[in-house]
Amino acid sequence: MKESLFCSGHSGCPGCCDAMISKFVLRGIGENCIVSTPTGCLEVMTTPYPDSSWNVPWIHSLFENAGAVASGIESAWKAMNKDDDTKFVVIAGDGGTVDIGMRSISGAFERGHDITYICMDNEAYMNTGVQRSGATPYDASTTTSPAGKESFGNELPKKNMPEIMAAHGSPYVATASLAYPKDLMKKAKKAADIEGPTYIHAHAPCTTGWGFDTSKTVEVGKLAVQTALWPMYEMENGEITQVRKVKNPKPVEEYLKLQRRFKHLFTKEGGDEEIKKIQETANFNIKHFGLQ
């Protein structure tokens, strides 16, 4: 049996997005890293005491302070004059990043620690039962933004976290997706090699929370990119330097219809109008990022 940095036997759901992203990140960065993970699915499924799925040094922070914990590890390492090429990596969910960990990641980036922060964005709090987060997209149904007679689900647009991190003066910010593993591995390596605080926001389709078949994790991820709802780009020192082109963007319905969280858009009266609004978001992305 092969040896992996992120090993088998974890209790992630079949087709788990977090497991895939963690595996790709470690394959990209290699064994010479120390990983911090705040509370979330990834922490729970990979470290049921006394076991661990990690074959690299790994620490669980609180939900709110992964940025501070990684900063502390990096500072201590440097204070000990360890003159080597160890990378300091955070792998966190969207709740632990855009909501609860916001203050801590902001502080780490402001102070300029040499860390790489990977946000696996499955667009809700999946570990506790699919509650809405600041990263939940418009019209997605979650247990705290349920679609029903009076509502089409989440009423607010998604928080633009990559832009917020770029505004901190980060030398490298990128978006990625588990559906493009080689691209994600390359970006993770690049982010880790660049000095200073770097950030990757990775799209993570969640079979359980979004409601699609376990075999379709990658398919749903690809459709998000192909419909221009998930633009893939790199920003260096605040400027967009690379964009993944989408030649013939597909209509957003193709992405939405695979997922239970958007099912109401196809069954409820007025759903057509809502789908048009989501299509406008895709059209904005195509124009704003120059995807074509």
Added chain:
Amino acid sequence: MTISAGGVCEPGTTKNNKTGGWRNYKPVFLYDKCIKCKLCELLCPDEAIDPREDGFFEYNYDYCKGCGVCANECPVSAIEMVLEEK
């Protein structure tokens, strides 16, 4: 069970947890179709696909949860999902 100071775990120990029992459908390679592109091995969320010396791959059914991502993504449909019978 006693908990160590700081709750320290040994690395790579979830291998004690044989998750293969979760499976409803079992992936099976159709080797005559396989083009050795390695995509299945790259994507598997459970690291349950091992390389063989001849360049093909084989499943580690101790850990495969039967999600079917490999079969869904295989560019030449060289993976079949078969109902598990116990």
